[in-house]
Every structure is written in structure tokens, then in C-alpha cells.
Amino acid sequence: MKNKIVPFLVFFFFIFIFFVFYKSLNQTNIYTPNVNLNKNIPEFEAKIFKSNESFSSKDFMLNEYYLINIWASWCAPCRLEHKYLLELNDINSLKMIGINYKDLKLNAENFLNDLGNPYDLILSDDNGKLSINWGAYGVPETFIVFNNKIVKKYTGPLNEINVQEIRKILSQ
Amino acid sequence: MLPSVIGKYSLIFGFLISFPIFYYSFIDYKKSGNLNTKIISFSFLQLLFILISFISLIISFVISDFSNETVFNNSHTTKPLFYKIAGTWGNHEGSLLLWLLVLTLFVFIFLLTSKKQIKSYRILTTIFQQIIIFGFFVFVIKTSNPFSHIFPDPNEGLGLNPILQDPALAIHPPILYLGYVGASIIFSSALSATVLNYISSSWASHIKAWTYISWIFLTLGILLGSIWAYYELGWGGFWFWDPVENVSLMPWLALTTLIHCLIVLEKRTLLKSWVIILSITTFTLSMSGTFLVRSGILNSVHTFANDPERGIFILLFLFSLIILSLVIFFFFNKNQDKITSNFFWLSKDTSLLINNWFMMYFLSVVLIGTLYPIFLDVISSEKISVGPPFYHKLIAPFLLFFLVAMAIGPKLSWIKSKFVEKFSLISFFGISLLLSSYLVFKLNIDFLINTLLLSTAFFLFLITFKDFFINKTKNISQKISHFGFALFILSVLLNNFLSSEIVTNLKVGESYDDGKVKIYLEKVEKFKKQNYESVIGYFDITDQKNKTEKFKPELRIYNQPVIITSEADIKTNLFYDKFLVINVVQNQNYFNLRYQFKPLMSWIWISVLIISMGGLTNLLYSRNEK
Amino acid sequence: MKKILIFLLLINISTAHGEIQNDKLKIEITKNLRCLICQGQSVYDSDSEFANSLKLVVEDKLNEGMEEEEIYIFLKEKYGNWILYDPELSKNTYILWILPLLLFLFGGAIIIRKLNLKKN
Numbered sequence: 001m002k003n004k005i006v007p008f009l010v011f012f013f014f015i016f017i018f019f020v021f022y023k024s025l026n027q028t029n030i031y032t033p034n035v036n037l038n039k040n041i042p043e044f045e046a047k048i049f050k051s052n053e054s055f056s057s058k059d060f061m062l063n064e065y066y067l068i069n070i071w072a073s074w075c076a077p078c079r080l081e082h083k084y085l086l087e088l089n090d091i092n093s094l095k096m097i098g099i100n101y102k103d104l105k106l107n108a109e110n111f112l113n114d115l116g117n118p119y120d121l122i123l124s125d126d127n128g129k130l131s132i133n134w135g136a137y138g139v140p141e142t143f144i145v146f147n148n149k150i151v152k153k154y155t156g157p158l159n160e161i162n163v164q165e166i167r168k169i170l171s172q
Numbered sequence: 173m174l175p176s177v178i179g180k181y182s183l184i185f186g187f188l189i190s191f192p193i194f195y196y197s198f199i200d201y202k203k204s205g206n207l208n209t210k211i212i213s214f215s216f217l218q219l220l221f222i223l224i225s226f227i228s229l230i231i232s233f234v235i236s237d238f239s240n241e242t243v244f245n246n247s248h249t250t251k252p253l254f255y256k257i258a259g260t261w262g263n264h265e266g267s268l269l270l271w272l273l274v275l276t277l278f279v280f281i282f283l284l285t286s287k288k289q290i291k292s293y294r295i296l297t298t299i300f301q302q303i304i305i306f307g308f309f310v311f312v313i314k315t316s317n318p319f320s321h322i323f324p325d326p327n328e329g330l331g332l333n334p335i336l337q338d339p340a341l342a343i344h345p346p347i348l349y350l351g352y353v354g355a356s357i358i359f360s361s362a363l364s365a366t367v368l369n370y371i372s373s374s375w376a377s378h379i380k381a382w383t384y385i386s387w388i389f390l391t392l393g394i395l396l397g398s399i400w401a402y403y404e405l406g407w408g409g410f411w412f413w414d415p416v417e418n419v420s421l422m423p424w425l426a427l428t429t430l431i432h433c434l435i436v437l438e439k440r441t442l443l444k445s446w447v448i449i450l451s452i453t454t455f456t457l458s459m460s461g462t463f464l465v466r467s468g469i470l471n472s473v474h475t476f477a478n479d480p481e482r483g484i485f486i487l488l489f490l491f492s493l494i495i496l497s498l499v500i501f502f503f504f505n506k507n508q509d510k511i512t513s514n515f516f517w518l519s520k521d522t523s524l525l526i527n528n529w530f531m532m533y534f535l536s537v538v539l540i541g542t543l544y545p546i547f548l549d550v551i552s553s554e555k556i557s558v559g560p561p562f563y564h565k566l567i568a569p570f571l572l573f574f575l576v577a578m579a580i581g582p583k584l585s586w587i588k589s590k591f592v593e594k595f596s597l598i599s600f601f602g603i604s605l606l607l608s609s610y611l612v613f614k615l616n617i618d619f620l621i622n623t624l625l626l627s628t629a630f631f632l633f634l635i636t637f638k639d640f641f642i643n644k645t646k647n648i649s650q651k652i653s654h655f656g657f658a659l660f661i662l663s664v665l666l667n668n669f670l671s672s673e674i675v676t677n678l679k680v681g682e683s684y685d686d687g688k689v690k691i692y693l694e695k696v697e698k699f700k701k702q703n704y705e706s707v708i709g710y711f712d713i714t715d716q717k718n719k720t721e722k723f724k725p726e727l728r729i730y731n732q733p734v735i736i737t738s739e740a741d742i743k744t745n746l747f748y749d750k751f752l753v754i755n756v757v758q759n760q761n762y763f764n765l766r767y768q769f770k771p772l773m774s775w776i777w778i779s780v781l782i783i784s785m786g787g788l789t790n791l792l793y794s795r796n797e798k
Numbered sequence: 799m800k801k802i803l804i805f806l807l808l809i810n811i812s813t814a815h816g817e818i819q820n821d822k823l824k825i826e827i828t829k830n831l832r833c834l835i836c837q838g839q840s841v842y843d844s845d846s847e848f849a850n851s852l853k854l855v856v857e858d859k860l861n862e863g864m865e866e867e868e869i870y871i872f873l874k875e876k877y878g879n880w881i882l883y884d885p886e887l888s889k890n891t892y893i894l895w896i897l898p899l900l901l902f903l904f905g906g907a908i909i910i911r912k913l914n915l916k917k918n
Contacts, residue, residue, distance in 0.1 A: 007498070010502075011495075011498065014491065014494055014495070014498070018487065020546070020547050020550050021487055022484070022487060024546050024549065024550045025480045025483045025484055025487065026480065039875075101847075102851075128851025128854070129851055129855050132848075132851050132852055132876070133855075134876075135876035135877060137834040137848045137877070138835050138848060407839065407844075408843075409843065412838065522913070525909055525913075526909075529902075529905050529906060529909055532901075533898060533901065536897075536898045536901045536902075537898045540894065540897055540898055541894075544893070544894045548890060548894075552890065554879065555878060555879065555880045556880060556885050556890065556891065557880050557881070557882060557883050557885065558883070558885050558894065559832065559840070559884065561883055562883075562894075565884075566895075738845075755845040764845060764850075766845075
């Protein structure tokens, strides 16, 4: 009897492993950390793009929707998503804040002159620390903020579907 | 174009040959008399077709035939010839063709060299091997065909990843596959021998050569991969416990254990079940490696194209083989080890058993570390990383005992041992302990674990070195390999303790000076090469002895696809490596550089060569083994 | 006056020592962090933008007086457990750490049993 148990256990073990691998094949492997949903926005203070003033997390107003977009002139996908940002600019109730990531002022200005400036406010992140505070790891990334909480996060360039999602969130 | 067409049909013909091979094998199995030579002829024919197919693929790469989808995806007209050729096996489809080539080659050689063995064993081995070959044919033809046609013919290819354009990496796959796929013969042979109840001392003697061949190639293949990582990837390391690295290490661990078990089986007719299981495990791990690397469920530097469909196929294929082997093992294996009348704890048998125990533990650590994130993700959608700290923490303490056991084990005799060398063993251990504590103390690093590790490594090193002078040619291959291993552990530890690194930013004309090392960036030049733009920094580095050397690390900006790679300038000698890498800093006019001083780096490579040489010695001179 | 000088000197030495400690700690910590945009490199080894920024953040936190564990907690909150190479002992990872050890003990038990059987 005992000698029958071992083979059965072994077989079941391998069948189990098979199903785990099978399931894992059907999952995507691009990791998007979901940790930031409904988390509070980070405490920070940052310099505004062309002035010496600063903007801090305390300056976020309640009952207002904010869109935070991390971008750079040297980032190719940022160019692709830019038109969607300009589209979202139509929404008056959405305040758009851009975080210019590790960029030269001149290049950033040229970028905005060429493609248009959708931002109500631009912050400078010369060393990348601000973006890390937000939990981003690349460019572009976009956050929707409401009542000091991160409501939605997009990693990578925005697309049509994302824009529709954002409009939906805002209309609630 | 023509080569592609020839390759395609050759591949299909090779596949069709499976049928006569199966047919004649089944018929001849029960018959008496000599092996039907048709089986050998058809095996040769199958090998020939694959060879033609493979050569056709090479030619397609060389002539840049972009109507072939594989060539289109992986080559470019501006690529140098050598890398066009190497590009053949540097991609998924081509590498599978290489698998098939080695599978068919080895079974053919097996048939030729096993003439003294009993016929049913030879045929059954061929059948099992042919099952594997058949599976691979179906996989290649259906999901990974290297000869698929695209229309219209593109003018230019998508280019190969420039990181792969390196000599060490060009020969790394073939060598590694000879190891991986070589294990297929061991697998087929072990299954065959189990069915026929032929697991015995004489079978062990016969299969030994195959295990050594597979093992030597696997060792060298892993070595080449590490050398490539060190020279090409620019971070100065050679092993990162990356999943794909682990996946090559696991069959190696199983195969090394198998070699030790075969020694026991040959001498003492023990450990039969171990041998069967390890034979199955080694090849299974090789194939699992294939699955993991190509299926997209792993996140790593090395992964091939991610394609779940291929993953599913390999998964089914792999598990069919596993189920088949398990069925055979449980059904046919009646091997209980003979209960010997005299048994003593202190003997070579026991120490080999302990060896197996520890090796299987190390294997399980690597296996669990590699697979656990996948399991966790599927079961609970949590994503974690398992990196070097995990492996170091679980392996280091056990390595201590393992090294000591390695020093003592080979000295014991079979069955019973009188512990004659007690005195020298203890004194060597004492010396090692003293030396290590002193060194660790001076270096001001974590005392306990490092002293222990270093002591046991020194101990093994001294013992294995001394062993060369006793009974000079007896067990020479074991002495060589064990010495190589001791040297390896020692080099890795000392290199780890004694290495230093400087990270800083410099503009042209600036210097860095910390009292010990002075680094001066003299100038930066740009060149245009065949398929990339080159930026070279010219550095003068002055060491503590006021000796100045010139370094020229390079940045390469490739055009197809657009990738920037960093080519370190490494100055190597027997005692240390000096390693300099530069990097661009976004939007700035200075460069970031990393300078590493790495003692004993060469000895890490040399020691692995020595380990494999031990195996080679055994192949060539197996008379004096005991 | 002399006392002030000695005091300043001592502070200088201790901050310098503190800096060296922080440097060593920074290396240790960044070796344990995964570069999230690289294909299998630690933040320490990587020169990507993300890695470089993260190194600055770690340095800042160390200078603020954060302990190694606190920095890990901070980063895990932002990026998830995935960013750490050393899988910390938690309900998710008990099996990971314990299983190899269990197997080792299990193997040992089997061996001892077999050897005892042989002896008798």
C-alpha cells in the first residue's frame, strides 16, 4: 500500500506543476505595480519650470481633478501621446501638471513650442527624484489625482482608450 | 530563394525518416540476431537531412536572403560575416534546428559506438531518442519553422541585437547545446536500461563516456556564457543568478551528481535508483530550461522571443516525456540496493551519499528560487523578485560542510576506512583557519561567515593540492576536477573580498584622484563603423605604484535596432583585472565612469577550465580510477 | 578654545565616519534593489536613468537618517515587493525559504533510515 502512495503523490505533484505553468503562460509578464491606486499622493516640493517659485503637495486643492504627466523632450513615446494630452486640455475642470523629467530647459521649450503646451503648470525634475516619489520608473507616466489620492495610473504613453477612461472618471 | 527551399524540404524529409526508424526499430526489437543495419542507415539519413537543412539556413543568413522570415528578423546586410553565420543559431528557430542536429548526431554516434551492447538495449534507446526527435520536429515545423517565406522580399533585415555580436557568445550556444542535448542520450539510455533491467555495473561503464562528454560541454558552455557576460555586459560581474543562468546550472548540478553516482554504480552496484532518477532529471531540466527561456514567463536579460504558443507546445511535450519516464521508473524499476553484510559509517559509500544529499539540496535551492516567483504569481498574483541574496544565504552555510566533506570524502576507502591522514587534515585545517581569520580581520568585513567560508575553501584547496603528490596517477581526473573546484571557490571568494570600485563623473580634461588611484580623461573621439557609431574615451589611470595605463572604453550606438551598448576596456593579467566602463549622462557634457579593480579574475576562468579538464582526463585515461 | 576645536574635530570625524558608513550602506542597499526598467540588473549595477535617480533617493534617505529597513518599506510602498532582490520573510515567502531546508532535512532522514536498515 505504501509503495502505491509515492507514485501517486509524484504524479499529482507534476500535474499540479503543469497547470501552474500552463496558467502562467496565459498571463502577461509586463509588471505594472498596482500599489499606487488609492494611495495618498507623495509629499513633495518642486520648482516650477521657468520661475524660481515652488509648488508643493500642499498646494493641491480638494474636490479638483488633477492630471500629472511625466514627460521629456528626448522621450519618443511622449511625442506620440502628446496629442491626447492636448485633447484632454479641453476639459476645463481638469488641471494638468507636467513634470519635465531630466531635461534641458531649451529642449523642453522647443518641444512644447513644436507640439503645443497642454499643461497648466510645469514642474522640473532634474534629477528624477520627484518621479520616484510618485512611484514612476520611466517616461511617460500619467497619474489622475483627486482629493490627494492617486485614482488612476498609466505607465507608458496614453492611448484612445485611456483618454476615454479619463473622461469617464471626470464625469462622475 | 533556393537555399531556403532546400532547407525546408530537407527538414520535412528528416521528419519523415522518423517513421521508418520507428518501424524498423519496433520490428527488430523482438527478433534475434544482429541489429538491423537499416536502423543505422536511416539514422544517418536523418542526420544528413538535418545537416543539409542547417547548412541551408547558414547560407541563407550569409547571402542575406530576407525572403526567409528568420533571416529577416535576425540579420542585417551590414553585419560582419562571422556574425551573420553565428546569427543562424542565435535566434529561436535556428537554435532549435541546432537541437535537432545534435539530437540526431548523438544517436547516430551512439549506434556506432554501442556495438558491443545487447541489441534490445540499443534499439530501445534509439526509440526513446526518436520520440524526443519526433517531438522536436513537430515543434519546429509547426511553430518555429526557420524556413517560412515572407512576401514581398524586404530589402533589409531587422538586425541582430548588438550585444550578441561577440565571439564568446557566438560559440556559447553550440557548446552549451552539446551539453544539454548530450544529456538526451543519457535519458534515453537510462529509460531503456530500466525497462530491460540493465542498470548495472557494465551499463554504468558504457554510459560513463556519454555523461562525461555532456558534462564537459555543459561546463564549458556555462563558462563561455559567464565570460561573455563579464566582457560584454559591462557591469563587471559574471553570475547574477538570473533565471536563464540558473537554468543552465541546474542540469549541471544534476549531471555532476550523476557522474558521482555512476562511479558508485560501477564499483559497488549501488545507487541504481539514484542513477535512473538523475538521468531523467538532467535531461528534463535541460528541456525545462528550453521551455522557460522561450515561453515568455521569465523576465531576464537572456530570454528569446516571447511566444506563449510555443510555450504551450514545449510544456505539453516536456510533461509527456516526464510522465513517460515516471511511468517507466515506477513500473520497471525493481532495484533495491543490495544489503551488504558489512556496513560502516565512515566509508566512501557514505561520503558519496552525503555528496548527493548536498548536491540535491543546492539543486533544490536554485530550482525553487527560479520557479517560485512564477508559482506565486499564478496562485496569488503577487510579484516578487528572488535575487542573489536568496541564493547566497541558503547556499553559503551548506557550502562550508560540503567543502570539508569534499576534502575528506575521496580519502576514505570503500566499505570501511581507517582514518590515516588525521594529522595532516587537522593541521591543514588549522592553517587555513588562521590564515583566513587574519585576512578577514585585515579586510574589515563581516567576520564569522567570511572566515568560515574562506577557511574551508583554503582547506579544500590545500588538501586537493597536496593530493597531487600522493599516489600520483591514481584517480588523477578526480584530483584535477576537485582541485579545480577548490580553486574556483577560493578565487571567487578572494575576488569578492578584494575587489574595489570607483564611480565618478568626468568631463574631458578633468581628473579624479583619491590618493590611491588617479583617473584622467584625456579626450573623446567619435568614429563611424560598419553598423554603429563609436564614441571612445581615452583615459590615463595611475595606480598606487605610480604606474600609468591607457584605457579606451567605448560606447557603441547601433543603428539597427537602435541600441547603445557599453564596451568596457579590460586589462587582464594573471593577478588582477582592471575594468573601465563609460556611460552617457542624459543632456550633459560629462561622462559617468566606473572603474573596477578585480584581483584573481583570471583564476575564476582558469579554475573552471581545470574542472572540465578533469573530465577530459577521465575520458582519455580511465585506467587508474578507483 | 581648545575644547571647541576638539569638539569640532570629533564631530567632523564622526560625520565622516557616518558618511563612509552611509556609502557602504548605499552600496549594499542599491545592490538589493532591482532596476525596474532593465532586464535583470540591480540598481547598483545599472546606469539607466531610473537607477541613477533611485541612487540619489537612497542617498538622500540615508542622509536624513533613515534605516535600511525603512528605506525598503518606503520603496516597497511605491513599487511593490518586486523591487527587492532579497525576498523578505513574509506570508508570501515562507514556503520559498523553508522548502529547501525542509527538503534537506527530509533527504537526511531518508538517508539515515536507509543506512540504519543496512546496518541491521
